[in-house]
Amino acid sequence: MKVISAKEAAELIKDDSSVMIGGFLGVGTPDEIITEIIDKGIKNLEVIGNDTSFVDRGIGRLVNAKSVKKVVVSHIGTNPETQRQMIENEIEVELVPQGTLAERVRAAGVGLGGILTPTGVGTTVEDGKQIIEIEGIKYLLELPKKADFAIIKAKSADQLGNLVYSLTARNFNPLMAMAGTTVIAQVEEILPVGCLAPDAIHTPGIIVDYIVVGGRK
Amino acid sequence: MDAKIKIAKRVAKELENGQLVNLGIGLPTLVSDYIPENIKVFFQSENGILGMGGAPLSGTENPDLTNAGAGYVTAIPGAMAFDSAFSFALVRGGHLDVTVLGGLQVDEKGLLANWMVPGKMIPGMGGAMDLVTGAKKVIVAMTHTAKGNPKIMKECTLPLTSIRRVDLIVTDMAVIEPTDEGLLLKEIFSDTTIEEVVKYTEAKLIIPENVGIIEG
Numbered sequence: 001m002k003v004i005s006a007k008e009a010a011e012l013i014k015d016d017s018s019v020m021i022g023g024f025l026g027v028g029t030p031d032e033i034i035t036e037i038i039d040k041g042i043k044n045l046e047v048i049g050n051d052t053s054f055v056d057r058g059i060g061r062l063v064n065a066k067s068v069k070k071v072v073v074s075h076i077g078t079n080p081e082t083q084r085q086m087i088e089n090e091i092e093v094e095l096v097p098q099g100t101l102a103e104r105v106r107a108a109g110v111g112l113g114g115i116l117t118p119t120g121v122g123t124t125v126e127d128g129k130q131i132i133e134i135e136g137i138k139y140l141l142e143l144p145k146k147a148d149f150a151i152i153k154a155k156s157a158d159q160l161g162n163l164v165y166s167l168t169a170r171n172f173n174p175l176m177a178m179a180g181t182t183v184i185a186q187v188e189e190i191l192p193v194g195c196l197a198p199d200a201i202h203t204p205g206i207i208v209d210y211i212v213v214g215g216r217k
Numbered sequence: 218m219d220a221k222i223k224i225a226k227r228v229a230k231e232l233e234n235g236q237l238v239n240l241g242i243g244l245p246t247l248v249s250d251y252i253p254e255n256i257k258v259f260f261q262s263e264n265g266i267l268g269m270g271g272a273p274l275s276g277t278e279n280p281d282l283t284n285a286g287a288g289y290v291t292a293i294p295g296a297m298a299f300d301s302a303f304s305f306a307l308v309r310g311g312h313l314d315v316t317v318l319g320g321l322q323v324d325e326k327g328l329l330a331n332w333m334v335p336g337k338m339i340p341g342m343g344g345a346m347d348l349v350t351g352a353k354k355v356i357v358a359m360t361h362t363a364k365g366n367p368k369i370m371k372e373c374t375l376p377l378t379s380i381r382r383v384d385l386i387v388t389d390m391a392v393i394e395p396t397d398e399g400l401l402l403k404e405i406f407s408d409t410t411i412e413e414v415v416k417y418t419e420a421k422l423i424i425p426e427n428v429g430i431i432e433g
Contacts, residue, residue: 077340
């Protein structure tokens with residue numbers, strides 16, 4: 001694990017990268033890193049996240065800055081700019097049921113070839129997907145979703161990069177930490193090793209590549 | 218009385234002590250204001266908390282403690298926070314007793330459409346497909362009509378949310394239970410009549426001898 005600045009984090013990311021970004025309507029999103037991605041003018045990102053937040057918040061700012069060619073999300077209803085770009089064919093939107101999205105990201109990070117879920121059976125979500133019947137119940141085969149980068153937000157790290165999240169700012173962050181090829185975590189503070197009890201750590205530092213300190217404390 | 222409050226009050230009577238409940242954003246959220254005093258339920262919010270409490274006092278908001286609409290909330294003593302996979306494990310795994318969701322349309326088979334209007338409004342399904350598929354009891358809370366047009370249809374013209382039949386429909390005119398035989402009219406509000414309810418319902422209703430009356 002290496003401590004870097006938000007600007008250095010943005011320099012790791014190239015045009016056309018796939019990036020998972022933590023957060024639920026911007027809560028638990030690494031805003032300082034997003035600011036630097038926008039400033040650097042990175043384009044054509046594929047963004048995987050719960051939603052596209054609001055126009056001026058979280059992932060919504062990336063959409064608004066036209067940094068994104070495709071989003072894989074469960075909801076765009078709070079961001080009229082995403083809807084406008086979708087209608088104008090400026091952005092591709094893949095809508096995924098929220099629980100399915102969480103499991104697809106999880107599957108990618110834990111070495112599973114996919115998951116079987118009853119969610120979406122008989123709806124437009126099943127189009128093009130394999131249906132597998134087990135004990136009389138139909139399930140959709142949903143495939144793992146990984147990314148070049150996981151850009152996540154935690155409350156605290158220790159000097160080994162162990163992470164602790166806070167309340168509903170946790171959401172997709174620990175799942176993405178497992179599923180990104182390169183993991184960049186923005187935290188509010190870095191504590192000495194030993195300050196985080198073994199039972200309290202949510203994500204092990206061993207899988208975190210970079211830490212950026214920023215945001216409210 | 219405001220239609221939404223009528224609906225929320227009636228839905229609140231469906232909740233039982235000790236249940237784990239997920240309320241959708243909008244009208245369903247109002248239900249929490251009308252839960253009888255002797256009933257204690259736990260609220261789950263899909264963004265990652267079980268034991269969600271009401272709005273915080275001004276000045277005590279925690280930016281890391283929000284509901285699924287990004288509004289500030291509190292956590293009751295004994296609350297638990299978790300990630301999105303665990304949140305939907307509760308929903309899909311049969312651990313969520315009740316979900317209350319808004320609706321655009323419900324059809325004669327009790328199937329719900331509530332996540333998009335093709336070409337007009339595509340917010341996305343969020344957690345709705347998982348909630349309708351996985352919750353033990355699904356209650357649809359919606360106005361009976363939209364601009365005078367029935368929302369309870371013979372067949373949904375909008376894309377379905379799930380092929381799981383919902384358990385109860387509560388509107389500002391009536392309470393309707395989808396059954397194997399069809400849509401059963403259980404109760405009507407005292408300010409309407411069975412004839413009016415039938416008039417504003419496109420789907421066929423089964424009308425039993427005794428239809429309950431909801432006062433106020």
